[in-house]
Amino acid sequence: MRAKLFTSLAIGVLGLLVGLWLVPPPATRANGDKHEEKGGHAHMPAPLEYADIHVPTSVWTDPAMITRGKEVYASRCAVCHGDQGDGKGPAGVALPLKPPDFRDKDGVAEMRDNYWFWRVSEGGQVEPFKGKGSAMPPWKGELSVDDRWAVMAYQHTFSGHNGPHVPWGHPESIAMGRDIFVMACVPCHGVTGKGDGSVGSMLSPRRAPQPRDFTSAEFKFRSTPSGQLPTTADLFRTLTEGVRSSGGPMTIGLRGHRIMPSFQHMPVAQRLEVLEYVKSLNRGFWQRGVVKTVTVPAPPPLTPERLTRGKQLYGDAECLACHGTRGRGDGPSAPMLKDNRDLSIAATDLTRPARFKNGARPEDVYRTLVTGLAGTPMPSYGDSLEPDQVWDLAYYVLSLSRGGQSAQTGSR
Numbered sequence: 001m002r003a004k005l006f007t008s009l010a011i012g013v014l015g016l017l018v019g020l021w022l023v024p025p026p027a028t029r030a031n032g033d034k035h036e037e038k039g040g041h042a043h044m045p046a047p048l049e050y051a052d053i054h055v056p057t058s059v060w061t062d063p064a065m066i067t068r069g070k071e072v073y074a075s076r077c078a079v080c081h082g083d084q085g086d087g088k089g090p091a092g093v094a095l096p097l098k099p100p101d102f103r104d105k106d107g108v109a110e111m112r113d114n115y116w117f118w119r120v121s122e123g124g125q126v127e128p129f130k131g132k133g134s135a136m137p138p139w140k141g142e143l144s145v146d147d148r149w150a151v152m153a154y155q156h157t158f159s160g161h162n163g164p165h166v167p168w169g170h171p172e173s174i175a176m177g178r179d180i181f182v183m184a185c186v187p188c189h190g191v192t193g194k195g196d197g198s199v200g201s202m203l204s205p206r207r208a209p210q211p212r213d214f215t216s217a218e219f220k221f222r223s224t225p226s227g228q229l230p231t232t233a234d235l236f237r238t239l240t241e242g243v244r245s246s247g248g249p250m251t252i253g254l255r256g257h258r259i260m261p262s263f264q265h266m267p268v269a270q271r272l273e274v275l276e277y278v279k280s281l282n283r284g285f286w287q288r289g290v291v292k293t294v295t296v297p298a299p300p301p302l303t304p305e306r307l308t309r310g311k312q313l314y315g316d317a318e319c320l321a322c323h324g325t326r327g328r329g330d331g332p333s334a335p336m337l338k339d340n341r342d343l344s345i346a347a348t349d350l351t352r353p354a355r356f357k358n359g360a361r362p363e364d365v366y367r368t369l370v371t372g373l374a375g376t377p378m379p380s381y382g383d384s385l386e387p388d389q390v391w392d393l394a395y396y397v398l399s400l401s402r403g404g405q406s407a408q409t410g411s412r
Contacts, residue, residue, distance in 0.1 A: 044128075045272035050118040051232035052291045057164035059149045060156065069154030072147050076139065077155070085158030097124075097133045102158040109161075109170045112276065113152070116165070120148045167280035177277025180270055184263070189214065193281040210343055211260075214281040218340060218375035221358050223293040226372050226380035229284050231291055235275050240264045244357045294370050294382065299362045300391055310396025313389060319397075322347040322377065327400035333377075340375040353401045360401075365394040 045051070059065050073081075080092035085102035092099045102108065120143075124134020139148060156165065167174045181193075190196040193214035200211040212219065221238050222230040243260030263271060279285040300306070314320060322337060324330040327350030334347040353360035358368045369390050372380030381390060 044115075044269050045276055046112070046114040046118040048233050048236060048272070050114050050121070051272065051275070052285075053114050053117050054286045055113040055117065055149050055152065055165065057166060057286065059153050060161070060164045062153070065146075065150045066153050066157065068147070069150035069152065072143065072151040073154050076143070077151065080136070081155075085155060095135050097135070099136075102155050105159040105161070106172070108156060108159040110172050110175075112167070112173045113165045116152045116155075117148060120152060166283075166286055167276070168283070174273075174277045174280050176270075177273040177275070177280075180266075180274040181277050184266075185274070188260075193278065210339070210341065213341075214278050216375070217282070217284060220373040220375065222371050222374070223296075223367060224371065225292065225294060226374070226382060228292070229282070229288065231293060232272075232275055232279070235278065236271060239271055239275065241359075244354060244359070294367060296363050296367050296370075297387060299366075300388070302395055306392050306395055307399055309389070310392035310394070310399075313385070313393045314396055317381065317385075317393065319393075323350050327351050327397070337377055339377075345376065350397055350400045353398070360398070362391075362394055362398060365397055366390055369394060 046053075074083075078089055080089045080095065081087055081099045081102065082089040082092060087099035087101045089099070100107065119136075121138060121140040123138040124130060124132075124136035125138050129136070143151070163169055165173075171178075181189075182191075185193075186197055187199045188195075188197045188211040189200070190211075195211040195213040197211060217227075217229060219230045219234070221243075222228065222234050224230055224234070238260070240263060242262035320331050321333045322329070322331045324334070324347075329347040329349040331347060337345050337347055339345050348355055348357075350356075356364065356368075358364055358373070368378075369385075370380060370382040372378050372382075381393070385393070
């Protein structure tokens with residue numbers, strides 16, 4: 001069994017390495033370099049602060065929004081981009097970096113809605129556009145969010161765009177991310193992203209959590225309230241750091257571990273691209289409104305009284321039922337634990353902070369207690385405990401580990 005597991009791991013890692021070697025950089029994607037001289041569009045992903053801004057799908061076909069956008073475009077954009085969206089406005093023709101041609105249907109289809117919103121908001125005053133000499137001003141201080149959405153909807157009419165700008169309607173907009181996913185993620189997460197890859201299936205006999213099913217609404221590692229999808233920043237953190245285990249992100253453990261390597265060596269743009277593809281597997285990312293996150297206050301001082309209260313909460317909240325009296329993952333309920341897919345899983349050994357898959361800083365433990373781990377028996381205590389009580393419990397949990405004393409002082 002062990003030989004078979006390691007053979008599968010080797011195949012997966014080999015596929016990852018080959019995939020990363022084969023995937024071209026984002027600037028070489030279709031319609032990228034071709035239009036570099038017209039507005040500097042390399043179709044890169046929007047940065048994290050804009051990654052969760054998805055335009056309501058109704059905006060694209062709302063006559064009132066399109067009319068509103070036409071007015072904004074005429075007063076703010078036409079001077080450079082032209083009345084017909086061809087980039088030949090009276091000021092645009094004199095610019096060293098020419099405005100893009102909004103009539104280019106293929107080019108428009110490749111760019112996602114959060115990319116458009118980012119460009120309208122920040123203009124050309126961000127890299128790489130600033131370095132290329134873009135003259136486009138930022139509009140976020142002058143135009144409301146609705147006005148920016150409206151002008152995007154109107155601008156899309158130049159290319160004949162007549163529907164929501166979503167990835168399942170424009171698969172070319174996630175082509176780069178799909179290529180990376182196929183090369184680097186399929187061995188564990190499967191072709192359709194349901195967590196049913198060939199390597200993942202080998203982990204079940206070891207009671208290891210299975211690779212995430214991206215098509216479901218259950219994501220463990222989040223900064224969002226219970227029952228909510230994660231932010232793109234949450235996904236980016238998991239992708240970058242990997243999922244912890246006793247021997248590091250690439251280690252296979254005997255209990256409570258799964259393989260999730262760190263992808264910090266992958267260029268940031270490629271990480272963002274693959275996450276855009278991952279989000280395309282779950283339409284909930286586009287159908288939600290404003291994304292709310294859990295606020296983690298600054299860690300309070302550690303005191304003996306806080307540990308005493310935390311120990312009491314550890315019993316009252318029934319943490320010991322799974323994690324055991326000493327936190328070793330050997331509580332009376334531990335042998336029966338299953339996830340929402342009816343697969344056996346192991347309770348985390350709290351005496352080994354390297355196994356804290358969501359991080360071992362006090363802030364990480366606080367966040368995990370408040371959000372819970374979706375799809376597992378680990379509940380959210382966000383509604384049942386006050387913030388100060390959560391800190392009491394978090395510090396007590398950290399005190400159970402051999403490295404607890406150094407971990408309890410907070411971030412450095």
